[in-house]
Amino acid sequence: MSLSTHQTPSGFLLPSIHSAPPFFTQQPNESTQAIVLEQWTRLILTYARHRRLFFLRVEDAEKAGGQWDEILRNERINRRLMPAHLETILRAMVRKNVAAYEPADQTRAVLLYWRLPEEWAAVLHEWATNTGQLNSILTFYEISDPPVESALSGIPDSMLRAAIAILAKSGRAQVISIADGEGVRFFARSGR
Amino acid sequence: MHRLGGVGLAAFDRQQQSQRSFAALSSQLSQAQVDDLHAQLDQFRTALSSFATHHRKDILSDPRFRHAFQQMCASIGVDPLAGPRRGGWWDEALGLGDWQSELGVQVVDVCVSTRERNGGLIELRELVRVVSRLRGLDGGAITEEDIVQSIRALKPLGAGYEVIDCGDGRRMVRSVVKELDADQMVVLALAGEQGGRVDEEGLVLKKGWARERARTALENMLLRDGTCWLDEQDGHDGMGRAYWVPAAMQWDE
Numbered sequence: 001m002s003l004s005t006h007q008t009p010s011g012f013l014l015p016s017i018h019s020a021p022p023f024f025t026q027q028p029n030e031s032t033q034a035i036v037l038e039q040w041t042r043l044i045l046t047y048a049r050h051r052r053l054f055f056l057r058v059e060d061a062e063k064a065g066g067q068w069d070e071i072l073r074n075e076r077i078n079r080r081l082m083p084a085h086l087e088t089i090l091r092a093m094v095r096k097n098v099a100a101y102e103p104a105d106q107t108r109a110v111l112l113y114w115r116l117p118e119e120w121a122a123v124l125h126e127w128a129t130n131t132g133q134l135n136s137i138l139t140f141y142e143i144s145d146p147p148v149e150s151a152l153s154g155i156p157d158s159m160l161r162a163a164i165a166i167l168a169k170s171g172r173a174q175v176i177s178i179a180d181g182e183g184v185r186f187f188a189r190s191g192r
Numbered sequence: 193m194h195r196l197g198g199v200g201l202a203a204f205d206r207q208q209q210s211q212r213s214f215a216a217l218s219s220q221l222s223q224a225q226v227d228d229l230h231a232q233l234d235q236f237r238t239a240l241s242s243f244a245t246h247h248r249k250d251i252l253s254d255p256r257f258r259h260a261f262q263q264m265c266a267s268i269g270v271d272p273l274a275g276p277r278r279g280g281w282w283d284e285a286l287g288l289g290d291w292q293s294e295l296g297v298q299v300v301d302v303c304v305s306t307r308e309r310n311g312g313l314i315e316l317r318e319l320v321r322v323v324s325r326l327r328g329l330d331g332g333a334i335t336e337e338d339i340v341q342s343i344r345a346l347k348p349l350g351a352g353y354e355v356i357d358c359g360d361g362r363r364m365v366r367s368v369v370k371e372l373d374a375d376q377m378v379v380l381a382l383a384g385e386q387g388g389r390v391d392e393e394g395l396v397l398k399k400g401w402a403r404e405r406a407r408t409a410l411e412n413m414l415l416r417d418g419t420c421w422l423d424e425q426d427g428h429d430g431m432g433r434a435y436w437v438p439a440a441m442q443w444d445e
Contacts, residue, residue: 003443016443021389022421022436029418035308079425 008070012050015043018071024079026088037092040081044089045098047071049114054156055102057109061086102158111156120163123151125172128186137176137183252291253332262341295334296342298323303353303367311419312368313439315384316340316355319365336363358384364439370417375409380437383420388441391426391434410435 003016017023017039027033044056053067060068061083073080081089090110093099099110115123124143127150128134144155152160164184167173176183250257302322306314316336324334343353343365352369358381366372372380378399383390395406413420414435426432 003441020421020436020438020441021425021434022423025422025424027422029415031308032311032418032421078430079423 006076010051010070012047012070014071015039018043018074019077021077021079024074024081024085026082026085037089040089041093041096041098043071044093045112045114048112052154054112054154054159055109056086056090056099056112058083058087058090059108102156111158117159117162118166120152120155120159121166124160124163125167125186127152129188134186134188137178137185139178139181139183143184255333255335255338259335259337262337292342292345295323295338296346298326299339299342299353299365300346300351300367302326303365307367310438311413311417312366312370313380313419313437314365314367315439316363316365318439318442339365375405376413376417376419379409379413379420380440383435383437383440386440388436388438389423389434390420390437391432413437 003019005016006014006019008014023036023039027036047068047070048054048056051067056068060066061072061081064073066072072086087107090099090101091107093112094101094110098113100113101107102109102111127143128138131146131148131150140157140160143152144157144160146153155163164173164175167186168175172187172189174185174187176185244251247257247261251261252258299319302319303312303314306322316339319339320334320336323339327334340355340363343355346353351367354366356364356366356372356377358364358377362381362384364380379390379395382394382398386394390410392403392406392410395401395409396403399406401409410420414422419439420435420437423434423436424431426434
């Protein structure tokens with residue numbers, strides 16, 4: 001049997017290891033499991049980036065029909081990732097700082113860092129600059145759901161806040177209270 | 193008593209004289225032989241060198257030619273890599289030493305980088321495939337024999353690389369110093385026939401093993417050696433337990 005890559009309906013290219021039956025089992029051998037974790041981590045992040053998915057929940061492995069089916073299941077070999085195994089993978093991802101539990105007080109759902117907060121900060125600032133919105137006040141909503149789709153479309157509030165906080169530290173953004181909540185103002189790379 | 197040299201004092205002289213002539217003749221003869229050998233050797237060397245220079249490209253790029261060349265060398269007792277100088281005296285004409293070391297490095301590279309996945313066991317055919325991809329198209333084709341040669345060349349380094357015969361013509365390369373017992377060899381062979389998958393049932397039915405023996409061999413490979421992976425969703429009900437040997441699986445990546 002030859003293990004080959006596979007193109008999903010959404011246009012994602014699954015790595016060949018995804019067609020290996022034991023890939024879907026939590027390995028009792030520690031060093032083998034380390035490879036499994038590493039491969040799943042990479043697969044989850046690249047898939048999330050491909051589909052622009054920000055959240056992964058243990059429930060996604062519990063029943064079919066969700067956004068994650070293309071990677072959490074492989075109908076061709078009749079295998080699926082078990083919820084307990086997914087929870088282990090999420091824990092490993094949080095430990096490696098490529099995901100964060102969200103909300104913070106549970107272990108069944110994570111916010112995925114297929115871009116790190118620092119990278120989001122750079123993307124955010126570049127977007128504000130390129131769209132000529134420096135110095136004007138923007139609401140969070142205007143950033144995450146802009147009229148023209150952008151690299152930031154759909155970004156969760158918590159990620160947006162983290163990115164703004166990073167920019168604020170270097171004086172490139174400032175959070176401002178406005179009538180209906182909070183807004184943010186971006187500045188050019190400051191010459192202060 | 194009659195003696196060839198006769199009797200009397202004069203006989204001593206005669207004997208000594210003939211001994212001297214014999215010695216002179218003998219050294220003359222051996223000198224001639226040595227000269228002759230030198231001449232032959234020179235001729236042989238020239239012939240080999242011109243052969244090597246002439247066919248250098250073929251030797252390095254055509255695996256069949258290279259194999260035939262190495263066989264020829266072996267049958268006349270010449271090691272293309274050995275010689276008084278580093279790399280052998282006609283390594284310079286041929287560059288085969290460099291070629292072989294380069295291949296050795298690539299073999300080690302692949303073995304080490306796939307070790308986590310396969311526990312240090314890789315099928316020779318797979319190794320050829322991955323190494324070939326690593327070398328790209330310009331590297332020329334390589335064969336299993338080339339790899340076996342390179343592994344032999346690695347031996348003095350004490351890396352412990354070994355080629356294992358699994359029977360049925362398949363060979364594996366072991367890159368970790370680990371004893372493979374007879375039972376594990378059987379498991380490897382069976383896994384090879386079945387695309388990498390083995391289970392207790394198969395060993396019991398096909399090899400006539402006791403279930404306990406099958407379980408021990410498989411669990412050792414799984415837990416102790418990391419040479420196989422566990423699949424807990426095997427069978428029609430998706431609840432079965434099967435073992436997969438990555439070294440016997442064909443990976444297209």
